[in-house]
Amino acid sequence: MTTAMERKLFRLEGKVQHYAWGGYTYIPALLGIPAGNTPSAEYWMGAHQSAPSQVITPGGTITLDKLIQERPQEVLGEAVWQRFGQLPYLFKILDVKDMLSIQVHPSKTEAEKGFARENEAGIPLNAPDRNYKDANHKPEIMVALSDFWLLHGFLPHDALQQVLKTVPEFATLTSIYEQEGYKGLYKAVMEMPQEQVNTLLRPLAERVLPAYQANQLDKSDPAFWAGRAIANDPEGMNRLDRGIFSIYFFNIMNVQPGEAVFQDAGIPHAYLEGQNVELMANSDNVLRGGLTPKHIDVPELLKHTRFEGVHPVIIQGSAVQDGLEQLYHSPAPDFAASKIELQKGQVYKSTSNAAAILIVMKGTATITGSDTLALHKGQCALVTNGEHYQISTDNEVVIFKAGPGQF
Known part of the structure; x- marks a missing residue:
């Protein structure tokens, strides 16, 4: 050259x-390579x-x-x-067999600060407690390749109020939300001692797990995903994952092949099931909020989460090139x-x-x-x-x- x-x-x-949440056959079949005993979760195309x-x-x-x-x-x-x-983007194909961790991505300014701060502290880039892998933000758009399910942002106010009133285990949280809003509610469950998480969620787990295992739940019902999270967790009932709260507090979206969803900085989200094309800013910065054994930095997560109700938007492609190309618009x-x-x-x-x-x-x-x-x-x-x-x-x-x- x-x-x-x-x-x-x-x-x-x-x-x-x-990654552990990936499937075994979709990406190998796409690439024409043998399927192995290791999950193939993502196919990266870019310069990260x-x-x-x-x-x-x-x-x-x-x-x-x-x-x-x-x-x-x-x-x-x-x-x-x-x-x-x-190269300002990172292009991926994802095969989501098991639920990904609930996550939030930082803004560009905050990513630069966080990356510099962790570098100065001498935290290795591959350390499990590292939050910032680079100095970039990570807005992203996904286009479904299959029937696809995800969590996306907090429920609008009325819908969240309804959840808190109708799920008996959440009765004690209603007053927190009414007095302190989205941030107070999320902060309460994310900072809650694990023993209290177990006490609150165990009756819910005992109720939804049998229904999930008997295939009695629809995927549009948060109980389905809560049941799956409990069934797939090696800890089982012993240490219930606080991410289960978010399954009930966030929008559950179902996206059909060819439809897209944009996720900006601060919007909490998690992929639940399916295959997609994902395109994002060239970054690997993730602040986690549950459904994972990985590091969760609650203060950093709370600092970057957008505490507002979200009305999910499904993006349809716009035809260009005489209809030969569908362009998925995003603000990034x-x-x-x-x-x-x-x-x-x-x-x-x-x-x-x-x-x-x-x-x-x-x-x-x-x-x-x-x-x-x-x-x-x-x-x-x-x-x-x-x-x-x-x-x-x-x-x-x-x-x-x-x-x-x-x-």
Whole structure:
């Protein structure tokens, strides 16, 4: 890579992340690799330092972060490089078999402060009690690939009041909410001694667990997810997870394939089940709030949570390129997600004015520009700044595309 980049179109290979909540078959089937005994939870495509993608160039294979470091303007374009100083997004495919931890992401300003503070304290980046892995915020958009379930933000006021009045175990919490609002209620359950959590939640657990195990509960009912959390927890009834409160306090969303949800800084959320495409700012900062054995820093979590009722919004794609592409709008400048669907004879044309990553989710595609790439299901391409390219197929193809948001 010592001469000017003549090629602007490359094969890219992401990295599988083997988190405990992932499934065993979906991502291996997508990538055409054998399923193993380890869960495959996420497939990362991007330049995050903890798992950068590999770019196949004529001169050999190079990690995407290193390629950007060597050729920032040529890969990203001057405007993106000046604004972000890096590839501003991280692109993922997720297979959620078991519930993820309840989490909140910090704002950009707070992430910078927290990252600097933990660095100064000498906390290693891979320490289990580390909150900030980088100095970036982490707004994110997800597009469902299957019937998908998630928790998203606090219930609106009337709905939360109804929950507190109708779930008998929460009767003692009603006055806290009425006097101190969302923050007082959440602070109370997050700071509650574990013995008191057990005392409050054990009658609920004894009620919902048999119903869950007998398949008597609907997924729209928080009791279903509370039952699953208890059934899957190695601690069982001995140490009930305080994240169960949040299952009842948050919106339960059901999203259909092709529908999207945006989650900004401060919105508490958790993925519950299904597969999705996820696109976020280039960050791995997570402040956890339950449904996890991992580190929970309650003061830091409370500092960054938005204590307000949320009316969930499902985003539908907007048709562009004569209907060949569905664009999912979000307020984040860091990223934009879209879905390209082509039948034989249809041609998608574009000029990359930044750096885009594409993954084939179904069928086969030929991408033609400064090189020609023949891609099948699970394969990816990197299109760098200034590339004029077109996509065609011999049969049909579905591609998800990621790029910066407003460039």
